[in-house]
Amino acid sequence: MPVDDRAGPGARGLECTAAGLEGLCCKRLDESCVRGARSWRKYEVRVTTEAVIGTVTGSLAAPRTVLLGRYDTAGRLQYTGRSTTLSRAAGRALADILVPPMGAHPWEGWTLSAGWGAHRTLEVALVEPEVVLEVTVDVARDGAGR
Secondary structure, three states, X not given: OOOOHHHOOOOOOHHHHHHOOXXXXXXXXXXXXXXXOOOOEEEEXXXXXXEEEEEEEEOOOOEEEEEEEEEOOOOXXXXXXXXXXXXXXXXXXXXXXXXXXXXXXXXXXXXXXXXXXXXXEOOEEEOOXXXXXXXXXXXXXXXXXX
């Protein structure tokens, strides 16, 4: 089905991510595929949301990644994901505002995996869960909408 790319990436078709598609590749109707050329437009679904920093890898003085959570309906901070490696500037900026937990931490005693299927666990420094970040996340769903 041809897509009118003049309307912008959100205009049509990106609602199909619920069916498991991660984005769209679009080309002009009068354009053919040319080997090695990058003339097609690619639109990936990205969503911004807010999340709470629950812990960091590295140290509080020099965080390398942040592990994020969101509060569930019962008020519990649930782990939702980890950032990519922070730039030095971002790490320094966070080091200025992150503090150790003031009391019991909701993730105290948790073991966090270094990655899907990894046996290695992350060494983390818990922080007071009060800093909220706006994050951009990739969106991909399976056929069941998960």
